[in-house]
Amino acid sequence: MTDTFEMIELVKGLHFSCSREQSLLKAMELAGKRCIPVGCRGGGCGLCKVQVVSGEFSCGPMSKKHVDEQSRRCGQVLACRVYPLTDLTFEYRPAAELASTQQQVQ
Template structure:
């Protein structure tokens, strides 16, 4: 691998919220975002287990590589469609993405510990 590849940083864009940050190829997208103080992708376990950082990559399969993600949260079909966990995605080029859904799983929500209407 050439030195410039190792040191490459790519532009990562969260399309819906127009947030852009730089991310190195050895850094996963969630850590890249968090380490620069950026927001947009929910941050959880950073290990591909909890599923909270689910995103859809719009920039194509060649723009990233992935590590193992829990099948509880990402099916093989989803993975093929670019629906992945941001904490297991490492950039190989510039990436455009959107966050999939909102945080739906709540143990105890916000100020109100449990919501009764």
């Protein structure tokens, strides 16, 4: 079993590696990629909200104001608080687009 996984951002087509001890956002920064905006890095501002399309992950604490339980079940999470358990495919879209996507799923 590997401790490093491949992260694929679908909108810009960027690839980078992430260990299970790193958040998705931290791995992106260390790889020198720019596909997710960076805010507080602590799960409180909601700026780094992404849609996980495939893969498994664990989450640290996130503000329920930005990610409620239903959003989390749909794979909408904050990149600063997501830790991969497998390779992940995700996309970043501005918050208004993510909200629209969530409404379509409901």
